[in-house]
Amino acid sequence: MAAFKLNRPFVHRLQNQSLTNTNIKSNFNRQLKKSAQPLITATCIASTTLSKYRENTITVDDNRKKIHGPDPMDPDLRSELIRYGEMAQTCYDAFDNDLYSKYCGSCKFHPKTFFHDLGMDSTGYEISSYIYSSNTSNFIPKFFIKSIDTEGPWNPMVNWMGYVAVSNDETAKRLGRRDIAIVWRGTVTKLEWMEDLMNFLKPVSAQKLKSRDPTIKVMAGFLHIYTDKDQSCPYSKFSAREQLLAEVTRLTKIYAQNGEKMSITITGHSLGSALATLSAYDIAESNLDKVGNTEKIPISVISFSGPRVGNTRFKKRVGELGIKVLRVFNIHDTVPNVPGVLFNERTSSLIQSIADWTTFFYSHIGEELGLDHRRSPFVKEKLDFVSMHSLELLLHLLDGYHGKLESKFRLASGRDIALVNKDGDILKQECLIPPNWSQVENKGLRKNQKGEWKLPDQRSIEDHLGPHDVELHLRKLGLA
Numbered sequence: 001m002a003a004f005k006l007n008r009p010f011v012h013r014l015q016n017q018s019l020t021n022t023n024i025k026s027n028f029n030r031q032l033k034k035s036a037q038p039l040i041t042a043t044c045i046a047s048t049t050l051s052k053y054r055e056n057t058i059t060v061d062d063n064r065k066k067i068h069g070p071d072p073m074d075p076d077l078r079s080e081l082i083r084y085g086e087m088a089q090t091c092y093d094a095f096d097n098d099l100y101s102k103y104c105g106s107c108k109f110h111p112k113t114f115f116h117d118l119g120m121d122s123t124g125y126e127i128s129s130y131i132y133s134s135n136t137s138n139f140i141p142k143f144f145i146k147s148i149d150t151e152g153p154w155n156p157m158v159n160w161m162g163y164v165a166v167s168n169d170e171t172a173k174r175l176g177r178r179d180i181a182i183v184w185r186g187t188v189t190k191l192e193w194m195e196d197l198m199n200f201l202k203p204v205s206a207q208k209l210k211s212r213d214p215t216i217k218v219m220a221g222f223l224h225i226y227t228d229k230d231q232s233c234p235y236s237k238f239s240a241r242e243q244l245l246a247e248v249t250r251l252t253k254i255y256a257q258n259g260e261k262m263s264i265t266i267t268g269h270s271l272g273s274a275l276a277t278l279s280a281y282d283i284a285e286s287n288l289d290k291v292g293n294t295e296k297i298p299i300s301v302i303s304f305s306g307p308r309v310g311n312t313r314f315k316k317r318v319g320e321l322g323i324k325v326l327r328v329f330n331i332h333d334t335v336p337n338v339p340g341v342l343f344n345e346r347t348s349s350l351i352q353s354i355a356d357w358t359t360f361f362y363s364h365i366g367e368e369l370g371l372d373h374r375r376s377p378f379v380k381e382k383l384d385f386v387s388m389h390s391l392e393l394l395l396h397l398l399d400g401y402h403g404k405l406e407s408k409f410r411l412a413s414g415r416d417i418a419l420v421n422k423d424g425d426i427l428k429q430e431c432l433i434p435p436n437w438s439q440v441e442n443k444g445l446r447k448n449q450k451g452e453w454k455l456p457d458q459r460s461i462e463d464h465l466g467p468h469d470v471e472l473h474l475r476k477l478g479l480a
Helices: 010-014 022-035 048-054 061-068 075-094 111-117 169-175 193-197 220-227 240-257 271-285 312-320 349-355 391-400 417-421 470-477
Strands: 125-134 158-167 178-184 201-203 217-219 262-269 299-304 324-330 367-371
Touching: 075 111, 075 158, 075 178, 075 262, 075 299, 075 324, 075 391, 111 125, 125 178, 125 240, 158 169, 158 240, 158 271, 169 178, 178 240, 178 271, 201 220, 217 220, 217 312, 220 240, 220 271, 240 262, 240 271, 240 470, 262 271, 271 299, 271 312, 271 324, 324 391, 367 391, 391 417
Parallel strands: 178 262, 262 299, 299 324, 324 367
Antiparallel strands: 125 158, 158 178, 201 217
């Protein structure tokens, strides 16, 4: 867990503002005072307590009481969850989804300056590689974003999917191990991707993933996003899976030679959480979590608002591999309830035993932490489908959550609530935060030397490619 500096609580600023309706002001400020009791108001760093009970990973089983029990939620665990959630949010903030951009579908920032460009210098991680995926299948037509300029420099069939980051020396020293973070991007197409991805379950072995059981199946759409490739494009010459496995192999080899302990933490929001679960299974099943003959690298998945991924046999195998999964979601969000609306882990064991052989029985994996947006005094009670699925909203709810039996919503870190409205209309009007306030100046247009307003070219876009030894590592894994 890296060090980060918390923003001054937004509520302190809000209390100094005047509201037009005095009754609203009185009631709202009363709510603010109850919730504005920051438990952490300075720079927050990893604690030895957290390191002891989670061994620097989200050890969900050991912390069930920390999440659901009578004791308040552990503040270090909350900070850790928010940290990885913010890393997942960077994938949305850094993704170029401007249809008028020649680079639509790519990442807007260079890997070396990624966190700096996003104002997250204190994250404590450094990007080691980007991950790309190719749309070469009929399973995923609406998920991919492409530019109006089909003749531009960026391949319209390729999208940036996320990144691999490694804790820097300072953070690794504090943690006592080198953390490899894998962060997957979710959808930016207002959730119509679910219509396209609700196809059927497909054996993971059909796409050449290692599997001891041919009946282990996952959603076909997730599987193809993970494994499709376009060898004519340098960014998708290798599938997202191949890029990831090669990078994990490279990194674990480096740090194993240095004698360092390691952890692998995989996160994502929405569709990204499905890819996080799938890739965690793949890494473990491919034995990439093994160092030497004995030591095993702990793998954790932090899933934000994720859908179901596979069948019960997939769930069982993930558990056997020792992968720890924690699902964080808004209980009013519908995405975590699909696919498998009729047949899922909640149905009777008899029906499960029968339906599990079909192509439409799904099961959630791991521990869950369900949050309720109606408990926040800042958030509108009635939200639309997209707003209830917002990652920024979820991080806000995490900040105010103190345990299942604690009814009061109190901001623990003072995380600015204005972020909730960054890309949505979620906060109450009394907060005086306009909806969708995050905007690029002049929509990215800049005036050139000729006086013309143009979208600038990306510099060194070729530097976004990962290490050139991908094929070498894949050959060692028997994948090339």
